[in-house]
Amino acid sequence: MTGVSADTLRYYEKAGLMDGVSRNVGGHRRFSSADLNGLRFVLKLRMTGMPIRDVRRYVELVRQGDATTDQRRSILQGHGDRIRQQMSELARCLEIVDVKLEMYDLGLSPMDEHDCTKKLASLLEGTLK
Amino acid sequence: MTGVSADTLRYYEKAGLMDGVSRNVGGHRRFSSADLNGLRFVLKLRMTGMPIRDVRRYVELVRQGDATTDQRRSILQGHGDRIRQQMSELARCLEIVDVKLEMYDLGLSPMDEHDCTKKLASLLEGTLK
């Protein structure tokens, strides 16, 4: 349902990313819809680059209840900012890839693969890590 | 100049991500501005999630000269598409984080942390991997 492998599901549970997945009489996991949506949210955090230990921290705070809402809010705020940063970084990288493609489409195949246009050179210099 | 560690620089050269970095008489590396811009471009590819083996493949094609421009173009086109995909995925994840934050700001601290609003639930369901 989420595209995650059974092994990863087990790993996430062991790692504390999923709280209290219940079992049937035989000991097999039964995922509730809350488990499922919890997992889906965890996957959003993972997809956007939050490391597993930080997701665990968040999930622990959820378990601890209302007293931790402030901490959780600030975690999500910080993470939201990081996502916005990633997006703008991605946009800058995409611009450079697109300028390269433009060069290829113009049939430019310069001696110097990278210094060939001022446009590209300045883009490359402009966005230092 | 690029924020990359000396070790990573050496690793990238060994891995074939940087072509022909020259040495001085003593054998120490002397990075030309072409090396530098090449590295900067490599870093853009890496930042946007291109694995090292694919970057190497691209760099090899560059070394092979004009005969490979078509292949290089299609690599970059594919990669550009992947970046655009990443960006829209990030946007969807950000939306979910922001909805969660809204909930926190409204003082909602529901029994069920994830199913609490239809808005969030539908967002979570809508964006399966």
Added chain:
DNA sequence: CCTTGACTTGGAGCGCACTCCAAGTTTGTA
């Protein structure tokens, strides 16, 4: 009931991208 396949656990193994180390060489300053 019996078989087949899916599940359970703890723990080992893997691929990636670095990151560090040791032993030796080169460089730049006093």
Added chain:
DNA sequence: TACAAACTTGGAGTGCGCTCCAAGTCAAGG
């Protein structure tokens, strides 16, 4: 010239996030 700091190499080690394995248990169709 002496010496510390920065470089060279090959190779080992690390951290992350899974992924696989073995040995055993459970579930469902014939």
